[in-house]
Amino acid sequence: MLTLSPARAASAAPSGSPQRAVMGTRTSGFYRHDLDGLRGIAIALVAMFHIWFGRVSGGVDVFLALSGFFFGGRLLRTALDPGSSLSPVPEVKRLIRRLLPALVVVLAASTVLTILIQPVTRWEAFADQTLASLGYYQNWELAVTASNYLRAGEAVSPLQHIWSMSVQGQFYIALLAVVYGFALLFRKRLRSHTRLALIVLLSALSVASFWYAIVSHDADQSTAYYDSFARAWELLVGALVGAVVPHVRWPSWLRSTAAAVALVAILSCGAFIDGVKEFPGPWALVPVGATVLFILSGANRMADPHLAADGRLPAASRLLATAPFVALGSMAYSLYLWHWPLLIFWLSYSGHNHADVVEGALIILVSGVLAWLTTRFVEEPLRLRKSEPAAPIAGAPLRTRRRWPTLVMGTIVTLLAVALTATSFTWREHMDTQRANGKELAGLSPRDYPGARALIDHVRVPKLPMRPTVLEAKDDVPISTKQGCISDFSNVDVINCTYGDPTATRTIAVAGGSHAEHWITALDILGRLHHVKIVTYLKMGCPLTTEQNPLVMGDNRPYPNCREWNEKVMPRLIADHPDYVFTTSTRPWNIKDGDVMPGFYIGIWQQLAAAGIPVLAMRDTPWLVRDGQPFFPADCLADGGDATSCGIARSKVLSDRNPTLDFVKQFPLLKPLDMSAAVCRPDYCRAVEGNVLVYHDSHHISATYMRTMTPELGRQIAAATGWW
Template sequence: MATRFRLDIEGLRAVAVLLVVANHAWYWPTGGYIGVDIFFVISGYLITRALLHEKEKTGRIALGRFYTRRFARLAPAAIVTIAVTAGVSGLLFFGLTNAAWNRQAAASLVWVQNWFLVSIGNNYLESTGSASPYQHFWSLSVEEQFYAFWPWLLLLGWSGVAALSKGRSPHLRATVLWIGIAGFAIFLAYSVWFTAYRPASAYYATPTRVWEFAVGVIVATGVLSVSRRRSAVALRTAGLLAIVVAAVAFDSATPFPGATALLPVLGTAAVIVAAERAASERDFGRVLTVWPVRYIGRISYSLYLWHAPIIFFAAALIPGEPFFRGLVCVFVSLIVAAASYRFIEDPARHARVWNHVQDWLSRRRTWTRVGGIAVTAGLVAVLSAGQLNGMSLLPRVQPASVASTTWSSSGALAAALSKAAAATSWQPFEHMLSAPLAHVNHRGCQREPVGLAPDSNALNLICLPPESDTKRTAIVVGDSIAMAWVPAIQGALGSGWQVGALGLAGCPAASALTKEIRGLKTFVDDCAKARRADLAKAAAAKPDLIVLSSAVASMRFLVSGNTGDAAGAEWRQATVRSIESVRSAGVPVLVLGNPPEGRRPVDCAIRIFGPERCTATIPADNGIKRSAEQGAVRDAVVDGMTVAYVDPVPWFCTTDGLCPVGAGNLIIRIDTSHMTAEYSASLANVLRSAFDETGVVPDRAAR
């Protein structure tokens, strides 16, 4: 059966890419991310149709030819995009930013960007815009992974059925159909389950998307067809409407890609099936074959590659009204995509060198070809595994070393913050911006609450200091924000103290039921259980001081859904419960507030602008949380406990409420909320003064 060129497929590609581009440029349509799912169905359909045609025509599938054509079609334009993006990043951003993106660039080069984003806990649907100029390579990675295994699975399935048929030649399309149906059923069920269990990871994971390719596989077998033109027109119209409804009705709160993805996926399949019979009808679906739409579909791959870095860099360089900026970005993206297609993508795909490669492969023995493919696949697998485990194909810059800085007093720090807020030059911070910032993870004592075994011996030995007759003991309990305070607390208490830490990632010290940004299904219960265990462990250790601290973000993820003052009231009660839970220790408790959130240096530190772009104001909910914790401390004092609250806001922001990116020659934050290790250590003296003012901290001298 011949594989005729499908004009409507070009039109569908245009619909898919325009939905994605519009969503990235204007955040509308809110469900524009379904464009990726349209691409997946189209890919499953076209690749399977081509493989079936080759098998039926020649009796074999030339794997070398298949992979050569895939590489020629996809790799050259992608490599150029990554190279140009890296070059522009190097000109605009400091080493800090580029070091953070190096691994994403490398992951994109070896087509494992989706798994890298899973490994760092990136949440596509919760982000406002791209987290990096390489983030969109996740979907291309999923496609390449499908291309890597699908021809082999098809051949294995064919061989297996042939062996079971005892000499009878099995029907090729029937075999592929059953493989497609099995893949659809198994991976759709997995997608529904995993999307409910870990939605952030499910969005990027290849297994949750395989069933979408399987829909394209099923359509490619020809088992689905429409005999009457009017029925085909109705089916195509219904398919397009399904895509439109999904694009407009879906948003970041829609569970995806579970069962809800059936709407755009089946809509795409309906359009492909119906167009076989409805191609010549004058209905709404004919828009897919209009020349301008088809041309956008033709350049859709280049448009997808280039639009994301263009939008990303524009957002960093052009502040102001996003609608106008989006218009400019889309216009520029179309021009760049057209040029990329004309001068890179199309010439590279038809270059004669690929014919030579295919001829060379065809002359090799089967075992040589299979061995070469196996070695290549193994090399890619090793590089990919190394990439996900911390190795980078690009040079990794070591964290900057900064001379030890300790603020002599809160007045000296306030003066430095005021100077930084008024600064117009990056000069004081350039040394720290040249390399990754050091984050604090106190001796490995920040753990994931999911599946945590709080009673482990390792936890006792590492995170809870041993009893000492000569030193006092403090134990810090809370989330990653609490862990970031440990260097400051150790410096403030001095050498006569030993500081332990019980940290739970994303799980606050306040006994509130909170969700987690990655949407882990069991997080709420796991966090509550692990927090109770940590608070009990801290009280049982009978330290001289217990410090509780939490991120403001947890107050935004309350299971109750409360916001504003209602969230504050709930947080106040939750903080009281945590304070009460350590009453049995009979020791003072300090509730230490969180640093006000600001802008990430990796986002706002741009060479051609000044540090004022990184200056933030204090978020409103930070004040609500501060008032709630102060109220909880008053309640506990009334109840007879020795408790105090320490407000750290003056150590991060000016009296006018401006929060600069740094102070002195130190960068304050590693991201929006966590202190750098250097800045935390620099606060030892001001925190010591704050401890003294509370009147509840025992004498800092040794026992």
């Protein structure tokens, strides 16, 4: 993480600065080793919960609060010192020297491991995230990915964890601009009131950010999780503590109780709060508030290092000030950088969904060794100025930086950063070329690439390379996706686009989620051929449903915007009164094999039946899942698999009978459509049929394969409507 340890913050603080005891530096005669220890505890929690429990521990939020405290405290001291310089250049240089070297080393190692272990289909996402990590906008890259239903699989990458460092980097620059800018304008005018004015300003910003976090969390939690504005309050609260801590006094017994309660809250947070779903909303107050409480428990001692027994740190603080915790805290940044990519690469290499006790222990051990080496030979030499002592650990001798090793290491890190940037841009350009080649997919010969016709009509399949290729697959999507004709996760507006024959008098409304949308490719062709207007009413991951608390299919996270969108789209559909509504009528079981007609679809059929609108009810296409996790056939094929090994048994994803058929008597206007025979063989759903890749991800049909299903879809719609 980007958290500056007390020792590092102390070494970077300007000499002669007033309120220096706030940061607990050695020159003031007192140093908070326990906060280094707290960082050690937090990083241990992060690693253990990631590796063994697949949960968020709250340790990241502890880091954010500590980051605001250390960095914000130093900025405030400088801003309040009438004789200090307000040039941002030294601070920016210090941040670069502190943060980038270890990050570059880990990115370089991750690049090598990606090439060796990950399928080539994952390289573009890795290149994009490498650039985002170097540019400190990885959180926004992941926010865009999280809000895009079709890119959801890219979020779990070796660099996913760098989102929090990007948040902190952005916060550092923003806070630097706010505090220094405020001091530049008002320090001389406000004089003794400058501190109070800054506290008021930071308090207002904290409240605004917290309110925004609650609103954005309720609207779209997966995007809010990475949002810098929704996370800013956690750092701002830490900065506020740095401003008020000199004026806090506690009775000894109350300080001890507060420290113990805070430590217990931090240790237990991950077990009782599902941070993946609840942060950065109100529940984030638990780890952040506990961190603030722990810092303030030592406020007496920090404000006056010459206090007697009453000024001793609480027992919990003294425990965390011991050498093992301090040593762990000193390399927390590097340990955080290393543990996640090592976990992801091991899971990718082994094919496991999670690490067991032994595997997890080995990952932590290797991460610890690499973190120590990175801290000792990369971070410290490049962070410290000439003859400047390294961060002290209790009882350890001070080290100084030598000039020549520093120059060599600095050169290596710079060259690695340049190489990473160049390599990432080169691969992105290569993928642009692949996308340009993919334009020919719409014109593939039906004789050479029969696709679904190999299953339906049993036509001969020549031996030719598969299309789309594994690199083309991701972008082989419906035209409606490319044109933005489907609302994303955060958008609750009803978006209408028209395909087929726009002048036709007969209309089919395609409504629901992306599993209704991927039929647009075939429906557009049929509409132009048979003079039918195709109008979209679509939202990512959101079928037509009466469910009050809908979840995102696949990861089961709350999706309140889906309910709001349904409340808008149903009156619109009924008012527009199309000749037919085309939508999905089944979905996979979450608890057993096969598919099901969900009960919360019945209310939709009732509303449409009451309005006299018939429904073309399409049975959903199979979702490819292994061990409870979705898998991408393109990744499997790129990793050496074949059409069979990269597929799935039909019985796993489809019931013996289309569940929609059980509701036809109840709803006479319900016209079941079932294209399962065009996707799966009688006993198996393969990844490739008729030389065409069936899926472009784990559960959406590729646009190229969808074109080959057009004749069969046209036959079924004709039988249901009688139009041709």
